[in-house]
Amino acid sequence: MNRYEGIGPGGEAKIRYLDGDFQVTVPGTFVTCAVTGMRIPLSELRYWSVDRQEPYVDAAASLKRELELRDAKAAG
Template structure:
């Protein structure tokens, strides 16, 4: 039986300018907001923290939190 990747979170490896799918799915969850991000809309992530973000503003927020913590 074929399994559908719809409504399943993907597991990704984030690299400069792209990502590699480690486990098939159709979305990821923003590390800050928890918002569902369809893979075709994913534009922002941290290579160092291996986290996706729903927007540039949330990416900046995550970076500021990481700098403050560390």
Template sequence: MLMSNTDRPARLHFMANGFRVLAPGDHVLCAVSRARIPLDDLRYWSVAEQAAYASAAIASEAMAPR
């Protein structure tokens, strides 16, 4: 039986120039907004936090010094 990755969150390991899929899926959730991000649209993440972000603005806000 084939398993579909549709509507299943992926588990990723974020690296400086990309990411490695640890568990297959079709999306990840934004660490701040909890918005669903399709893997094909994932552009912003933090290697240190191992977190995905939905937009550049959200990523900048999350990584800003406090």
């Protein structure tokens, strides 16, 4: 496996997450959820954090990350 395998068309995209939109910086067909590790087809990407630049598979994953970070901040 070389370092470019899986990147580009058919592989994992690199995304810049914006308010209400995103910009593809490296072409691909999916991104990986920051919480679950599941692949999210770009056509189904609906949830992300602009501040953390992370994608989420669904609202539940987004909420889970928010609660984890809130709890970590409160504990630490």
